[in-house]
Amino acid sequence: MNETKFNFAHHTFELCTDSPSDISGWRSIDCGTNRTQYEGMLQWEMDSSYTETGLNILVQNKTTREELNTLRFFPNNIQDNCYSVPAETLIARYIIRAGFYYGNYDGLSRPPAFSLFINDVxxxxxxxxxxxxxxFYKEIMYESNGSGVFKICLVQIKDGGYNRIWSKGVTPYNCDNITGLTDFTAAHENYPPDPVLKDSVQPRGTDTIILTVDVPESAPQIAYFVFYITELFEKDTDERRTMILEIDGQDHGTVEAPSKGETTVVTKYPVIVSGPTINITLTRDKNSTLPPMIAAMEVFTKWATHVKQNYKAPSSGAAGGFISFAFSLMIPFVLLLVA
Known part of the structure; x- marks a missing residue:
């Protein structure tokens, strides 16, 4: 099977259609530069042919790697900040290597955090x-989807992250709202806002939490779920809070709550669901001494473009607000499960 070397960085791209060890076949792109330059047999080209957004800038704290001393930054959070890079449709796998360097390019001494998406994932x-x-660098083996192009998008994490809109969900009729103290100094996956984690719901008189999310299409579709389980009580040594997670009747394993003040983040993807309503249940496991508890949930689904344009969000708090998530066809339903 052929492999392609494709090196994406905050500052650089590289692509080859020969052996990954033969750099003569690489296409190398220096993000943020305004001129072509050479490093031995390696030719670094400008990135302006691969993106229509962002601005070029030099870093203030230079490094010995010349290609890392320029970068393209994306100040417009409304646009899709993406690179479209041609891919060979006959090549099955790509090696993608990404390098990152802040270099205090903006003079603020505030290194940003962001996520990278490849073809919507x-x-x-x-x-x-x-x-x-x-x-520093990241590397991944990625299988081509046959589209002839890689779309690589950057989504900045800021103030709760990913340009998400968090809304209050409808508290299930059989649940109470619980408020407690959490460790606000802890860093959590996906960077949820601190207020999201300090409130949870817990069933009253039953062992099950039932949650629903409305989606605009009834046909089967792929969904991405993120659950935030925060423990707000001090548990005795013989106490456990373990819950069974089901999505539309499908068993997705068990989740155990952490220690008091801590949050466990559980991601489920891909999950095949059908609209117009997705049903999520959290049920006390047979070995659990405590009922289930959850602080927040996020659900992302893919829509066809015509659905995105014509669909209007329900007025209920459960659906909340929504906004484009890194890629025009990825729309989040964001649900904060507090009163």
């Missing part, structure tokens, strides 16, 4: 403060 989350602010 999240690849990794990056914190440029990692490695004491020095350059």
């Amino acid at each position: 999240i690849w990794t989350t990056i914190n440029t403060a990692k490695n004491n602010g020095e350059p």
